[in-house]
Amino acid sequence: MIELNHISKTFRIAKRNAGMKEAVKALFRKEYTEIHALQDISFSIGKGEMVGYIGPNGAGKSSTIKVMSGILTPDSGECRIDGLVPWKNRKEHVRRIGVVFGQRSQLWWDVPVIDSMELLRDIYEVEPARYCRNLDMLAQMLELGEILRTPARQLSLGQRMRCEIAASLIHSPKILFLDEPTIGLDAVSKIAVRDFIRQLNAEQKTTVILTTHDMQDIEALTQRILLIGKGRILLDGSLEQLKARNSAVRTLTVEFSGGDFVPVEGEGIHTVQLRSGHGVFAVDTRILSVSKAIEQLSAHAEITDLSVAGISAEELVVSLYEEFQI
Amino acid sequence: MRLYFRYFAIYLRGLMEYRASFVMTLLSQFVSSFTGVLAVYFMMERFHTVEGFTFPQVLLCFATVLMAFSLAECFFRGFDTFSSMLGNGQFDRMLVRPRGIVFQVVASRVDLSRLGRLLQAVVIFCYALPASGVSWTPDKVLTLVLMVVCGMLVFSGLFIIYASICFFTIQGLEFINIFTDGGREFGQYPFVIYGKEVLRFFTYIVPLALFQYYPFLYLIGRSRWRGYMLFPLLSLLFLIPCAVLWRVGLRHYRSTGS
Numbered sequence: 216m217i218e219l220n221h222i223s224k225t226f227r228i229a230k231r232n233a234g235m236k237e238a239v240k241a242l243f244r245k246e247y248t249e250i251h252a253l254q255d256i257s258f259s260i261g262k263g264e265m266v267g268y269i270g271p272n273g274a275g276k277s278s279t280i281k282v283m284s285g286i287l288t289p290d291s292g293e294c295r296i297d298g299l300v301p302w303k304n305r306k307e308h309v310r311r312i313g314v315v316f317g318q319r320s321q322l323w324w325d326v327p328v329i330d331s332m333e334l335l336r337d338i339y340e341v342e343p344a345r346y347c348r349n350l351d352m353l354a355q356m357l358e359l360g361e362i363l364r365t366p367a368r369q370l371s372l373g374q375r376m377r378c379e380i381a382a383s384l385i386h387s388p389k390i391l392f393l394d395e396p397t398i399g400l401d402a403v404s405k406i407a408v409r410d411f412i413r414q415l416n417a418e419q420k421t422t423v424i425l426t427t428h429d430m431q432d433i434e435a436l437t438q439r440i441l442l443i444g445k446g447r448i449l450l451d452g453s454l455e456q457l458k459a460r461n462s463a464v465r466t467l468t469v470e471f472s473g474g475d476f477v478p479v480e481g482e483g484i485h486t487v488q489l490r491s492g493h494g495v496f497a498v499d500t501r502i503l504s505v506s507k508a509i510e511q512l513s514a515h516a517e518i519t520d521l522s523v524a525g526i527s528a529e530e531l532v533v534s535l536y537e538e539f540q541i
Numbered sequence: 542m543r544l545y546f547r548y549f550a551i552y553l554r555g556l557m558e559y560r561a562s563f564v565m566t567l568l569s570q571f572v573s574s575f576t577g578v579l580a581v582y583f584m585m586e587r588f589h590t591v592e593g594f595t596f597p598q599v600l601l602c603f604a605t606v607l608m609a610f611s612l613a614e615c616f617f618r619g620f621d622t623f624s625s626m627l628g629n630g631q632f633d634r635m636l637v638r639p640r641g642i643v644f645q646v647v648a649s650r651v652d653l654s655r656l657g658r659l660l661q662a663v664v665i666f667c668y669a670l671p672a673s674g675v676s677w678t679p680d681k682v683l684t685l686v687l688m689v690v691c692g693m694l695v696f697s698g699l700f701i702i703y704a705s706i707c708f709f710t711i712q713g714l715e716f717i718n719i720f721t722d723g724g725r726e727f728g729q730y731p732f733v734i735y736g737k738e739v740l741r742f743f744t745y746i747v748p749l750a751l752f753q754y755y756p757f758l759y760l761i762g763r764s765r766w767r768g769y770m771l772f773p774l775l776s777l778l779f780l781i782p783c784a785v786l787w788r789v790g791l792r793h794y795r796s797t798g799s
Binding site for chain 1: 551
């Protein structure tokens with residue numbers, strides 16, 4: 216379905232130091248820094264897959280999405296999506312995809328959402344019967360109801376995001392790109408959005424690619440994770456595989472009383488979080504067994520409660536970022 | 542074209558949300574261009590003729606340029622406000638929709654409040670058309686229509702140049718306003734009054750004179766050469782470099798994404 220081979224993209228950014236003198240100098244001669252936004256990116260995604268695309272800010276996530284949605288032309292490399300090269304067959308290509316930019320609206324601001332939907336129907340030339348079917352389905356699944364008759368500017372963020380998602384699916388695309396779809400949403404809206412995406416993927420077999428910083432999104436949605444850092448794909452695998460890589464790490468959550476806890480740093484143990492009466496520690500069981508760790512901890516204070524858990528997705532990502540130094 | 546009207550309908554519905562603001566803008570546009578008329582009036586009161594043009598004739602010229610400009614501003618406003626479209630990501634959104642880019646830019650931003658100026662132009666025409674002493678035969682009417690339509694397109698071309706530069710700078714460069722707003726202000730009088738060099742510039746470089754001065758000569762009967770009638774069409778050649786620049790800009794944008 217999606218095939219990227221050795222995609223590279225370099226930007227030239229004018230660099231300028233602070234100060235008036237430098238500003239004047241920049242008028243005459245500009246110095247450029249080359250930024251390798253994407254370096255030799257290759258991956259393929261099959262039909263109906265749901266892939267989480269993660270990485271720190273500025274790692275190249277958005278650039279990749281832009282290449283795949285046909286906005287950006289890469290310097291080199293091949294990209295075929297459903298048989299088409301996005302930047303060469305722009306119009307045909309974009310008919311088959313839906314794109315949600317979490318931070319940017321695609322709805323017409325001053326008119327009821329339903330008007331935007333109707334305009335989109337005409338832009339994408341969706342047949343009336345299919346439009347009605349899609350709209351009914353989306354309205355029901357995303358619980359839009361009355362929201363559709365409200366002007367977009369009066370919607371809450373959660374309501375708006377549900378409408379954005381509906382708007383990008385009105386032409387029944389085969390592929391859906393979601394760029395940070397849950398950013399800024401409250402817990403209830405997040406869950407609603409996640410449930411919907413999962414249902415869409417299961418029922419319509421829509422291929423979903425989602426970028427996010429929210430690890431709960433990843434945990435709830437994706438079977439597969441692509442980790443990108445400094446423009447390179449660093450890891451490609453399932454969440455379980457990634458967790459297995461770090462299976463030796465256990466998280467110890469401790470409640471204690473009496474005495475001030477000093478942060479423990481030692482062979483195989485380090486402090487993740489420490490408040491009065493509460494501490495979280497990561498223990499690498501290859502170096503230090505859990506019982507030894509507890510022994511060490513109880514030397515410092517009176518432990519009243521204790522739990523041991525495997526690594527969470529959040530911690531996994533932090534440890535991956537550390538591992539790859541991105 | 543049907544889709545254009547759909548966009549237009551959305552625009553109208555949005556407009557209804559801000560009726561008061563719309564009316565105020567309309568009024569202020571209408572009133573503010575009156576100062577231009579007054580300036581011409583006081584000038585002509587003192588000198589009676591400028592380079593042999595009478596007051597109603599100058600007004601005719603004035604109204605033609607004003608109408609062409611306000612039509613361009615009304616329907617090609619998208620290019621004029623292009624930097625904001627780039628800045629807020631609206632343009633990226635257009636790239637992921639299966640329609641022509643130029644079409645989307647044009648259709649997505651109609652600005653009817655600019656009709657204030659158009660109204661002004663209509664009022665002036667009402668006075669100048671009979672007063673200018675032109676006998677309105679069909680070919681003269683055609684000339685006037687060509688002047689307005691081609692004028693609108695040339696001004697749009699200038700907006701397109703402005704927008705194309707935005708691809709490189711993101712922010713708009715105000716200097717192009719010398720030709721758009723400046724052209725409108727200068728265009729109040731036939732370009733010949735500013736001297737040979739200015740006339741030459743507005744003939745060969747930015748061809749405002751091709752739809753204003755030359756056909757105007759034919760219109761008021763200063764020249765009998767019918768060829769002047771078609772000069773506005775010549776000015777459309779200007780759209781070729783505009784289109785080229787637009788394409789260059791678009792390619793640049795899609796390869797830098799910034």
